[in-house]
Amino acid sequence: MGIFKDKIDIITGGASGIGRALGEELSRRGALVILVDMNTKLLEEVANSITEAGGRAKAATLDVSDYEVVKKLVDDTMTQYGRLDYIFNNAGIGVAGEARDYSYEDWRKVIDVNLYGVVNGVAAAYPIMVKQDFGHIINTASLAGLLPSAGVISYVASKYAIVGLSNALRVEGADLGVKVSVVCPGLIRTPILNTTKFVKIDREKSLKMAPEAISITPEKCARIILRGVERNKATIVVTLTAKLSWLIQRISPGLVLWMGRQSVKIMRKVVRVDD
Numbered sequence: 001m002g003i004f005k006d007k008i009d010i011i012t013g014g015a016s017g018i019g020r021a022l023g024e025e026l027s028r029r030g031a032l033v034i035l036v037d038m039n040t041k042l043l044e045e046v047a048n049s050i051t052e053a054g055g056r057a058k059a060a061t062l063d064v065s066d067y068e069v070v071k072k073l074v075d076d077t078m079t080q081y082g083r084l085d086y087i088f089n090n091a092g093i094g095v096a097g098e099a100r101d102y103s104y105e106d107w108r109k110v111i112d113v114n115l116y117g118v119v120n121g122v123a124a125a126y127p128i129m130v131k132q133d134f135g136h137i138i139n140t141a142s143l144a145g146l147l148p149s150a151g152v153i154s155y156v157a158s159k160y161a162i163v164g165l166s167n168a169l170r171v172e173g174a175d176l177g178v179k180v181s182v183v184c185p186g187l188i189r190t191p192i193l194n195t196t197k198f199v200k201i202d203r204e205k206s207l208k209m210a211p212e213a214i215s216i217t218p219e220k221c222a223r224i225i226l227r228g229v230e231r232n233k234a235t236i237v238v239t240l241t242a243k244l245s246w247l248i249q250r251i252s253p254g255l256v257l258w259m260g261r262q263s264v265k266i267m268r269k270v271v272r273v274d275d
């Protein structure tokens, strides 16, 4: 069971995909998991199935972009259990399309959920972890937080910010007993594309283009994340393709920008829907 046994863990976006897989894996390893999501029905199904399998899971329906409710959850957790060991700020959404077609809402919503979801979890949990002198914050960014992926620009903005925030907080927290890691997955087979909004992009054609061969399951992703957490890695990059892409970005950022322009050309030719 290792380091996670009997630990108190909050996981946002815990009803689906990576968050769900993290909750299931952590509960198998003996942690008590508090799953947070907006999707009450799915959240309760996941919490019940963990409990039925012999694990310990609680469900909390809330919107991570609302600081007051996130703070209340963290405070209630402290009151009830007297400690908070891990918070996985993982909930996220996407909007696919070109910046020229985005409404202001397409920028705002993604940044509210993805970036403020993480900021709120950090603002609520970090001072408590400093006070108790231990804790580990794990923020889910993306490969899109390490290289400039065109066609999901508000997502990229939110994920680059999460990478920067996490690295700076890791430096601040190191001598205060708090560990911080950022997770940057490549393609993971979750339902995220089903809930992603497509703006002037053909959803079906676009989904067909997602290369299945380079994606992995959320269960495998969760195990890789937890191995990174055990090793207290600063940046946990998930999937081989993501690791290679990040390497190319560091060796030759100009090449990545050139490749990005080629992918935009393909996007405009194959999946863009004109008026």
Ligand SMILES: NC(=O)c1ccc[n+]([C@@H]2O[C@H](COP(=O)([O-])OP(=O)(O)OC[C@H]3O[C@@H](n4cnc5c(N)ncnc54)[C@H](O)[C@@H]3O)[C@@H](O)[C@H]2O)c1
Pocket (backbone or CB within 6 Å): 012, 013, 014, 015, 016, 017, 018, 019, 036, 037, 038, 039, 062, 063, 064, 065, 090, 091, 092, 093, 113, 140, 141, 142, 143, 184, 185, 186, 187, 188, 189, 190, 191, 192, 193, 195
């Ligand atoms: N799937 C991938 O390929 C991939 C790649 C890189 C990064 N990520 C990131 O991983 C994280 C998890 O994504 P996933 O692929 O498991 O997606 P998912 O859609 O399966 O799960 C995301 C969960 O977050 C919840 N959520 C959305 N908005 C919320 C809000 N405001 N408050 C509370 N919960 C909310 C959803 O209800 C959902 O259950 C996200 O941050 C995503 O950006 C995913």
